[in-house]
Amino acid sequence: MTVRLRVAPSPTGDPHVGTAYMALFNLAFVRQQGGAFVLRVEDTDRARFQADSEQQVKDMLHWLGLDWDEGPDIGGPYAPYRQSERLDTYRPYVEQLVASGNAYECWCSSERLAQMRAQQQAAKLPTGYDRRCLGLTREQRAELDGFTETPVVRLLVPEDPPLHFADLIRGEVNAPRPDDQVLLKADGFPTYHLAVVVDDHLMGITHVVRGEEWISSTPKHLLVYDALGWDRPAYAHMPLLRNTDKSKISKRKNPAARLTWFGEQGYLPEALVNFLGLLGYSQPDGTEVFDFAQMSRDFDWSRVSTVGPVFDLEKLGWLNGEYVRALAPDDFAARGMPFLQSAGLVADPASDDERATLDALVPLVQTRVALLTELPALVRCFFVPEEAFSIEEAAAAKVTGSGTVLTAAADALETLTDWSTETVQAAMDAALIDGLGLKRGKAYAPVRVAVCGASVAPPLPESMAVLGKERVLRRLRVAATTLG
């Protein structure tokens, strides 16, 4: 049997990391098994619906390389893949459930339901629908209070509903007894609980992989499968990603909950994918730097943890550095360019000169960047117009009184006809180390500040070679007076 899995985001806002996390594990298994991966849009909540959300989700998933085989944009044998376009397919099943006595209509107003729950909680009772409408006709119910015109359809949970199910990650799971859950809302839209089951069945989904938060509603779904006479899928409930305080990861408490945040912050998609594959999961050999293909190759549900991992940015930052350093030089330049452009250091599109300068800088900065957002500060002095070049105050303060050193360096460099890393360094060493008797660290510090404007910068002779004789000399002579 060929395996079919899906990821089913709800277009209610900015794409969530949890969606990528689920997609990754779904997909790792799908690709290992040679099955199909479906993207289904669960847009049954018209109150929270956001029109641009679906596209953002698709963009983010593509950015991460987590691509689907069937979906609303590319179609497939089970189209449509948007639940709002499938309203007609749910209706017959609702009718069937009502006819078979597995569901019933309910006219209770939301006010009455809220009041009922409050009372139950005050009485320290489990909350749940009290079945006020069960067995009543519309007319009979209308005579009682808390009545509302348009009914919903509720699942009738039997005395002994199925509460146990096998989970690929957790083994036998014991879930709580469900409430008489609403299946069809008053607006005619199905709730999640009806729509997932119907769609998963109709779309031939074999494995339902979702967050742990769904464990408690699985019995409802089981009930619907059974009532409709359908085979149950296999279940895998993933651990929930957490904030630092261990609560379920949220956009409110954690910027990383927002998928679009990572690109803006200079993270590489392959690093994020790798990192997500490290949360609640590990490679059999303990490898920590691995790509999707490797993860998929020996993917195993039994290796997925049941403990919700804290989404810790520090390790992701390290991992990102690993990936940044592993980038081919031209790839690094290409990925870094947008950050230089948005910092206003490079024109958009970049000129040939600017490209050439960046290419020359790559070997100097690639090991010094963990996040792409760190690049602009590191290369600022190479791109900034001479008139706008300035020395950081703190850096200047560290080397005040080095006019002699700077002048000596400038004088020595002035005579150079061949301008390269080697000749520059030789000239500086001769003038400052041999000539003034300074140690290299002492000698280079003021020069670095004068030329780069900061006390932390890429290697000095290399930087000076890239900068060119003219600009270096000008900066040295200016600094010789200002730092004199």
Add this chain to the structure above:
RNA sequence: GUCCCCAUCGUCCAGCGGCCCAGGACUCCACCCUUUCAAGGUGGCUACGCGGGUUCGAAUCCCGUUGGGGGCACCA
């Protein structure tokens, strides 16, 4: 409140009865390398929540307890 899930260094993982007075990674600290900062190298700090069992033997199994998390919507 109620039901369910979970429990190894600060964090992410390994461990699935003896190889563990617990191993790797991130972070932090020290040292080496070194023209600054990185990168790289070496070393170090730090954990099986607690209490009972079971067993010759428990981080690993069982029970309890404590702690954390999630669900309890005409949201997903």
